[in-house]
Amino acid sequence: MRTHRWFRRDMVMVAAVLMAVSLMAQACGTPDAGTQDVSAQDVTEQTDGAAIPVRMWIAFTDYRLDWAREKAAEFNQLYPDYEVIIDGYPDYETLFDSALLASEQGNPPAIMHFFEAATQEIRDAVNPAGDPLVTSVAGAIAGRRDINGVPVILEDIVSAPRNYYTVDGEFQSMPWNTSSTVLFSNADMLEAAGIEAPPATWADVEAACAQILALPDAPSNCITWPNHSWIVEQAMAQQNELLANEDNGRSGRADQVFLNSPGMTSFMTWWKALNDQNYYVYTGSQRDWDGTRNAFIAKQVAFLLTSSSDTTDITDSGQAAGFDVVASFMPYNQDVGRSGNVIGGATLWLVDGLEQATEDGALMFMNWFNNPENAAEWHKITGYIPITNGAIALLEQEGWYEQNPNSKVASDQLAESQTTPATLGVLAGNFVAIRDVVTSTAEQLLVTPGRSVDEALETANQQANRLLDDYNALQAE
Structure with missing residues (x-):
């Protein structure tokens, strides 16, 4: 997943930004598909031959930004009416x-990249006119099969992100970088310890760690993962436990969160036990994706639980360090069973109120950007799952998965998940701040000997519900 840390807004800023609830936006009718269609000839006539700018803002500044810009350049050559x-x-x-400020100034981007945990907040955000900041992608497409010749790929998007971003019965945004949590194992250490397969359950993890740490040249610890609420959320989904009421915020606005549930208690208790046994190693920093990854590559641990978005890097880096890496499903609580996992990553939102030609250009690019060829290429260079069934089929035809079996694990894990409110993922206001509460609570349990799990989670639950209450109160004003 590897999302960046959210900030807790000052209440005055929140009130200014989130002035009204956009619930009625979904009830509004969409224009007839015939009136929505703008032909390429019409586009050229409207702009007198000048290319229509379509601005897209993404939360990457590394090689992923470079790749996106390369794709934009290809699109601009194919469709010169747009830039x-x-x-x-x-x-x-x-x-x-920056997008909120640009909206206030009347110059927002056409496409915004935003992460999954803040879905409720971006849907609640409004522009200076009090209208929703973003609009439904499905509503804007309005049943069209193509946009100016670019095929619409919404119906081909794989089920997990499709289900996550379907709210109030409508596909809200265009999934892009989607991930899951997978377990990476040092295959050489497993072989040396006589372990035939990566651990599938929590009990298997403990048994494997006992064997690995008994090796003559054992690593200093056995397993690690980033202290991030997203990992905890995965464990909750696996146990089919809700994080919020109203079916995880799917059947209505959530006004209560559950950080002291049996599933949360079970996972935190197990995590703390691993830490107390020196099986788990905490790097000492919250959200430390790089530190945990580096510990695994340096052979300081045998197992790394992290985002599948790093599959390519971790597999290649392990080989460079002299060992084979094997990816597998995230271990689950054997006493409960496995219901499934939720997605991570982010999606592309269409800004509301654009000129028709600009909106169509944005829709053209969003669909072209995720066509089978581009989605397959994006998967190869990152580890994010192929976002469409067409991309998966293309990768299979190319023999990609035969040569790179680790790359298929995240897709298989999500595909095998049951569809329940728990595995759909939570929609709740202030949820990123609530994530901070979970992360801080986990840190307390890891670094404070004797800290009671029950007491820590009860305190966390009270803090989280206050955050949610404050947020919902602002929406009601």
């Missing part, structure tokens, strides 16, 4: 603030 311009931002927080 897609992509700007990179260091994190979602900065991007969102």
Whole structure:
């Protein structure tokens, strides 16, 4: 997943930004498909031959931004009536603030990249006129099969992100970088310890760690993962436990979160036990994706639980360090069973109120950007799942998965998940701030000997519900 840390807005800023609830936006009718269609000839006539700018802002500044810009350049050559311009931002927080400011100034981007945990917040955000900041992608497409000749790929998007971003019965945004949590194992250490397969359950992890740490040349610890709420959310989904009421915020606005549930208690208790046994190693920093990854590559641990978005890097880096890496499903609580996992990553939102030609250009690019060829290429260079069934079929035809079996694990894990409110993922206001509560609570349990799991989670639950209450109160004003 590897999203960047959200900030807790000052209440005055929140009130200014989130002035009204956009619930009625979904009830509004969409224009007839015939009136929506703008032909390429019409586009040229409207602009007198000048290319229509379509600005897209994404929360990447590394090689992923470079790749996106390369794709934009290809699109611009194919469709010269448009000029897609992509700007990179260091994190979602900065991007969102900049988009709000641009909206106030009447010059927002056409496409915004935003992460899954803040879905409720971006749907609640409004522009200076009090209208929703973003609009439904499905509503804007309005049943069209293509946009100016670019095939619409919404119906081909794989089920997990499709289900996550379907709210109030409508596909809200265009999934892009989607991930899951997978387990990476040092295959050489497993072989040396006589372990035939990566651990599938929590009990298997403990048994494997006992064997690995008994080796003559054992690593200093056995397993690690980033202290990030997203990992905890995965464990909750696996146990089919809700994080919020109203079916995880799917059947109505959530007004209560559950950080002291049996599933949460079970996972935190197990995590703390691993830490107390020196099986788990905490790097000492919250959200430390790089530190945990580096510990695994340096052979300080045998197992790494992290985002599948790093599959390509971790597999290649392990080989460079002299060992084979094997990816497998995230271990689950054997006492409960496995219901499934939720997605991570981010999606592309269509800004509301664009000129028709600009909106169609944005829709053209969003669909072209995720066509089978581009989605397959994006998957190869990152590890994010192929977002469409067409991309998966293309990768299979190419023999990609036979040569790179680790790359298929995240897709298989999500495909095998049951569809329940728990595995759909939570929609709740202030949820990123609530994530901070979970992360801080986990840190307390890891670094404070004797800290009671039950007491820590009860305190966390109270803090999280206050955050949610404050957010919902602002929406009611």
